[in-house]
Amino acid sequence: MGKLAVDKHVQYILSVEKKKDSFESVVMDHLRMNGAYWGLTTLDLLGKLDSVNADEVISWIMKCQHESGGFSGNIGHDPHILYTLSAVQVLSLFNKLDVLGIDKFSVVGALAIMGSLHHVDKDLLGWWLCERQVKSGGLNGRPEKLPDVCYSWWVLSSLIMIDRVHWIDKEKLVKFILDSQDLENGGISDRPDDAVDVFHTYFGVAGIQCRSAHRFAFIYFTNSAFAVRFTMHAIVVGLSLLEYPGLKAIDPAYALPVDVVNRIFFSR
Amino acid sequence: MDLLNQLETILESDPLIDEVGLIHPSQFVTLSNECGESGNSSVDDAFGPTDTKFWNRDHKLGISTEVLLPLCKAAKSAFMDAMKQYKMHSNLSDDKHEDENIVIDSLLSCQSFEHEVMKHSRALLLLSCDFGTAWNARKLLVLKKPQLSVFTDELFLSTLVLSYSPKSEQAWSHRRWVIKMIAGNCLNLQQIVAKESELVKKIAERSKMNYRAWNHRCWLVSYMTREQMLHELKRSRDWAGLHVADNSCFHYRRLLILRIIESKPNKQDGNFSYDVEKYQVLKEELELNEVLIKRYIGREALWLHRRFLSLCWIRHLTTMCGISCHSEQKTSVDNEINIFLDKEFCLLDSCSLIQDTEFEDFKAQAMYSAVYFVWLIKKIPQFRKIEMHEKLKVGNLKNILHKTCSERSFLLDILEER
Numbered sequence: 001m002g003k004l005a006v007d008k009h010v011q012y013i014l015s016v017e018k019k020k021d022s023f024e025s026v027v028m029d030h031l032r033m034n035g036a037y038w039g040l041t042t043l044d045l046l047g048k049l050d051s052v053n054a055d056e057v058i059s060w061i062m063k064c065q066h067e068s069g070g071f072s073g074n075i076g077h078d079p080h081i082l083y084t085l086s087a088v089q090v091l092s093l094f095n096k097l098d099v100l101g102i103d104k105f106s107v108v109g110a111l112a113i114m115g116s117l118h119h120v121d122k123d124l125l126g127w128w129l130c131e132r133q134v135k136s137g138g139l140n141g142r143p144e145k146l147p148d149v150c151y152s153w154w155v156l157s158s159l160i161m162i163d164r165v166h167w168i169d170k171e172k173l174v175k176f177i178l179d180s181q182d183l184e185n186g187g188i189s190d191r192p193d194d195a196v197d198v199f200h201t202y203f204g205v206a207g208i209q210c211r212s213a214h215r216f217a218f219i220y221f222t223n224s225a226f227a228v229r230f231t232m233h234a235i236v237v238g239l240s241l242l243e244y245p246g247l248k249a250i251d252p253a254y255a256l257p258v259d260v261v262n263r264i265f266f267s268r
Numbered sequence: 269m270d271l272l273n274q275l276e277t278i279l280e281s282d283p284l285i286d287e288v289g290l291i292h293p294s295q296f297v298t299l300s301n302e303c304g305e306s307g308n309s310s311v312d313d314a315f316g317p318t319d320t321k322f323w324n325r326d327h328k329l330g331i332s333t334e335v336l337l338p339l340c341k342a343a344k345s346a347f348m349d350a351m352k353q354y355k356m357h358s359n360l361s362d363d364k365h366e367d368e369n370i371v372i373d374s375l376l377s378c379q380s381f382e383h384e385v386m387k388h389s390r391a392l393l394l395l396s397c398d399f400g401t402a403w404n405a406r407k408l409l410v411l412k413k414p415q416l417s418v419f420t421d422e423l424f425l426s427t428l429v430l431s432y433s434p435k436s437e438q439a440w441s442h443r444r445w446v447i448k449m450i451a452g453n454c455l456n457l458q459q460i461v462a463k464e465s466e467l468v469k470k471i472a473e474r475s476k477m478n479y480r481a482w483n484h485r486c487w488l489v490s491y492m493t494r495e496q497m498l499h500e501l502k503r504s505r506d507w508a509g510l511h512v513a514d515n516s517c518f519h520y521r522r523l524l525i526l527r528i529i530e531s532k533p534n535k536q537d538g539n540f541s542y543d544v545e546k547y548q549v550l551k552e553e554l555e556l557n558e559v560l561i562k563r564y565i566g567r568e569a570l571w572l573h574r575r576f577l578s579l580c581w582i583r584h585l586t587t588m589c590g591i592s593c594h595s596e597q598k599t600s601v602d603n604e605i606n607i608f609l610d611k612e613f614c615l616l617d618s619c620s621l622i623q624d625t626e627f628e629d630f631k632a633q634a635m636y637s638a639v640y641f642v643w644l645i646k647k648i649p650q651f652r653k654i655e656m657h658e659k660l661k662v663g664n665l666k667n668i669l670h671k672t673c674s675e676r677s678f679l680l681d682i683l684e685e686r
Binding site for chain 2: 027072142
């Protein structure tokens with residue numbers, strides 16, 4: 001079985017942050033807060049959160065807070081619950097929830113509400129979830145779809161939360177994930193056989209369409225930075241859930257490292 | 269800013285643009301050659317063959333990938349500025365001023381900034397379709413002039429965005445917002461719903477298993493009458509048969525069937541005709557499903573669909589009996605269920621033979637049919653009454669499961685529980 005190329009991935013994540021003027025960065029402008037969560041949680045799980053300047057990050061986050069208390073995806077944008085969750089999560093990583101000026105109970109409550117488990121039929125849900133595992137060992141998101149490493153997070157954390165993770169073949173999944181790495185550049189491809197197209201595409205790459213007398217070649221853009229951080233987060237988190245050695249443990253319900261969650265709960 | 273002006277001028281001059289795409293600079297040569305061939309001399313050349321940033325013909329708009337980044341930045345900046353100005357002036361005009369002139373002035377400025385916001389947000393959304401703040405701004409301004417034509421324009425913009433970004437959740441969500449706003453007031457809601465459904469079908473054709481598109485179609489169901497639901501089911505039947513791997517399509521059919529089954533008749537129609545219709549709908553869908561399962565071997569979506577249909581069928585048979593059922597009727601219902609289960613056993617038999625190990629499909633078919641059976645055993649209480657069949661069939665089932673999906677040990681556990 002392969003190994004997790006930690007240093008390459010860390011370099012990749014840090015390099016993405018610096019490319020503020022790239023097309024990807026501009027087009028993904030409105031959800032930079034999510035990008036921050038994915039990138040920083042991954043770094044923390046790899047034990048490398050100190051590679052970033054915490055003060056810079058936190059001061060940027062606070063500029064995204066609105067009067068309502070909610071956070072936006074970036075400075076000047078409208079607030080939204082998705083980015084509020086990401087902001088709270090990132091502040092937790094840096095142990096800076098006190099800047100929110102509210103007590104930790106509320107934070108825990110907010111996190112719990114946003115990530116709450118409803119009363120579900122665990123067998124039924126577990127059955128559907130374990131059917132996400134295909135022959136190659138990877139997980140897909142829906143029936144008839146190809147496996148994708150990003151589902152290592154969604155499907156796996158769900159299975160763990162309902163105590164049905166033994167219904168899938170864990171070893172096969174670990175192998176599938178490790179085989180997806182781009183060992184040369186850092187970052188990840190979503191499936192092991194994707195040699196050329198390393199990254200998720202935000203817009204797909206399409207062929208030529210015929211419209212009346214003219215042909216349009218719709219060439220879409222690969223949105224590498226956005227997609228790769230998102231996918232890498234899923235991979236590192238997935239491996240953490242599968243107890244891959246050398247990674248910090250992650251809490252499947254809060255989507256944060258276990259030590260961060262404990263800090264919130266126990267240091268009142 | 270010049271680039272942005274150019275784009276916005278094109279959009280203004282051709283309000284019927286229904287498709288947008290990004291073009292690689294090298295494609296402009298090809299397109300201009302083709303344009304030469306078609307000899308359309310009456311067309312304005314400003315954004316024609318010699319231009320290498322924008323292409324506009326036949327209500328199609330192409331944008332060169334080279335200008336995308338500066339255009340994006342310019343549009344974002346223009347939009348944010350306009351929004352800031354608008355908010356400032358709308359605050360001013362809200363304040364009660366003694367001087368009428370100031371109030372009128374700020375109202376006029378407000379209007380001009382509204383126009384700017386709408387203009388820049390449209391350009392921005394064509395370049396960055398999930399820029400939520402821009403969609404929000406449009407909603408805010410549209411509510412100030414809630415006329416049907418304005419709402420229709422919003423649907424048009426969303427369609428344009430979906431033409432190149434069919435998975436844009438913001439674009440889909442904007443449609444739902446529009447429909448919610450006009451639902452109470454417009455006379456032709458059914459027509460609008462029908463057109464929306466048609467749009468999803470068109471988009472689903474080129475964007476397979478597009479979850480957001482189908483999710484939108486599912487949402488429309490709550491605005492459909494029973495007749496419309498039956499019509500939708502019938503109308504999309506052939507499409508489903510041609511896209512048997514599209515799980516989203518079958519998910520949509522399941523929702524339609526569920527709603528049809530759940531719908532309560534009003535006093536005139538009475539229960540009987542509804543029951544007959546439910547019976548028909550389920551029976552036809554089961555038959556269609558079986559035909560497709562036998563024709564397209566090893567298709568997961570078809571087997572998942574069958575799980576739902578079988579459960580519905582059994583429940584329908586059982587509830588038709590009801591509480592005040594005579595024992596005779598109960599026996600006849602049991603008979604019907606047994607007949608159904610016998611037929612399912614036959615289906616299992618025909619699917620469990622792995623004729624060919626070279627094609628994965630046969631193995632998949634055997635696995636799906638076996639798992640389907642374990643599902644039936646787990647979910648249908650009547651299965652427990654069939655003692656004799658069990659001894660014969662459970663052994664076979666275990667074999668297939670061992671051969672095809674041995675890691676799913678919980679399936680074998682379910683069989684053990686019997």
